Amino acid sequence: MTSAAPPAVRPSDARTANLSRVLDLLRLSDGLTRAEVSARTGLSRSTVSSLLTELLDRALVQEAPDPTRAAGGRPPAVLRLEPSAGAALGIDIGNTHVRVVVADLGLGLLAEDLQRVDVTERPRETLEMVEATVARLLVQAGVGPGDLLGAGLGLPGPVDRATGRLGSATILPAWVGLAPAAELSARLGCDVLVENDANLGALAESLHGAGRGSRVLAYVKVATGVGAGLVVDGRLFRGASGTAGEIGHTTLSNAGPVCRCGNRGCLEQLAGAPALLAQMAEAGVELESAAALLRLAQDGHAGARRVLADAGAHLGVAVANLVTLLDADRVVIGGEVGRAEELLVGPLRYAARSAAVTTAGSSIDIVGAQLGERAEALGGAALVLREPVALGPALLARR
Ligand SMILES: [Zn+2]
CATH class of the missing domain: 1.10.10.10 (Winged helix-like DNA-binding domain superfamily/Winged helix DNA-binding domain)
Incomplete structure (x- = not known):
């Protein structure tokens, strides 16, 4: 031998x-x-x-x-x-919207599309729509198939890292069993990384928004659902199975209402957009969206302001627990309810500072997000550029 x-x-x-x-x-x-x-x-x-x-x-x-x-x-x-040396796609599938961005390597926006649709019941139609939108945006941005380094897909629920499937049978039930990243990868002809949407928001805010310079960042997305993404030393912290940061389903009250996850008294039941709209409806004010609630509050409506302040106080307790556990140095509040800014963040900050254990003389830095509704989609593109898979060979092959 x-x-x-x-x-x-x-x-x-x-x-x-x-x-x-x-x-x-x-x-x-x-x-x-x-x-x-x-x-x-x-x-x-x-x-x-x-x-x-x-x-x-x-x-x-x-x-x-x-x-x-x-x-x-x-x-x-x-x-x-060089920003123009390639491009990445960010795809943010929310409960009620789909946003697609094409970004250059500096995370500069080249093209964007937003559609308001209910995706919860229609997974396949949603993926078809994404495919058509991507094709249109790539032409608009002048990005050829060879320039595309990959896509980052955000989904509004915990994602199982091993299988790429949604990790919970009770959140987005119609999507269970589907492997959205594999499906989209076949449709788009590029690698697709899948991630929980709050994680993507956290990544984008840490690189280009209100989280810059933070070492241990918690980004809390307050929208239809409530979730958090954690970025430690510039890298996403996902936990053992990918569900780290599911702050919306931490229990705030054992006597609270039953949640879609099966628990009782979850933060989401107290601070998620549907809960806030239900509180307004009980007071005789029917509103269609979180945006309508924010407008009403900004116009000075006392009930709308109170609903947001109470949500802020509940969020503050959960944020305090998070900060105590993680020793986070900054918390960024995003999502469509998060855009209420000080109407929500003021009471949130007060509640969190009252309840969190921090080093003597320090206080938690709690601020509003800077990237707005685009954070999650940009985070998708950032994921492609920041994941530790080697992109060098793909870049070299281009020029
Ligand atoms: Zn829950």
Whole structure:
């Protein structure tokens, strides 16, 4: 029996691997100097310089002074991926809407579409609609099939990481058994990563919104459902099975109403949009949407303001528990109810600060989201660009 010698690594293969490594390093960072690229890769300054010359020539990377990093002197030149070197799709399927965005590698918006539809009962029709919308938007954005690095899909429920299926039989029951990412991947002809929608909102706000600079971020999405996404040191924290942050189904009151998840007194039953609209209806004010409730509150309607304030107080208790457990340094409140801003966030902040255990002298930083309704869809695109799968080879193959 003879044992074959391992195949020799050809210099050209080693160079391609290093080019790919530098691209992935830049993708996962917020801009690096040449010295930092050298330090993080362990490659010599001259090797890094040679690799960067090629990547700059191939228009995969850009280098520009970064004024935010000037420490008194001249701002250092910082390397980033060239935004136009590729594109990613973000698809946000909510309970009552579908939003699709096409973004460049800097997460800049190239094209967008929003449709108001009830997706809960119509999974297949929804996926068909997404397919048609994506085709239209890619043409609009001038993105060819070869430019597309992948898609990130957000769903309004816990997603089982192992199977890509919705992890709960009681939330979106019509979708149970479907593998939406695999279905969409076949339809769109690109990789599709699937994620809970609040996680995507958290990722986008942490990279480009109100969560920038936070080390342990909790993003709480208050909409039809209530959920939270957690980002620790720039990475999503999903828990063991992918359901971390299901704050909407934590129990606030054992005597509360029965929830769609089967528990009683869940936060969502006290602060989700349907609960708030039901409270208004009991007071004789029939409203169609959370947006209508917000408008009424902003116009000074005392009942609408009280409903939002009470929701804020309930959310504050749950947020305090979350912060106590995680030692989060910032909480970002988003979602369509979250857009009530201080009418909701004020009482929320008060309740949370009263109940949370924090280090002496510190208080929890609780702020409104900055990316609005677009956060989850942009987070889908960010997922493609930020997941630790190697994109370097795909980028190199393009130019
Ligand atoms: Zn529940």
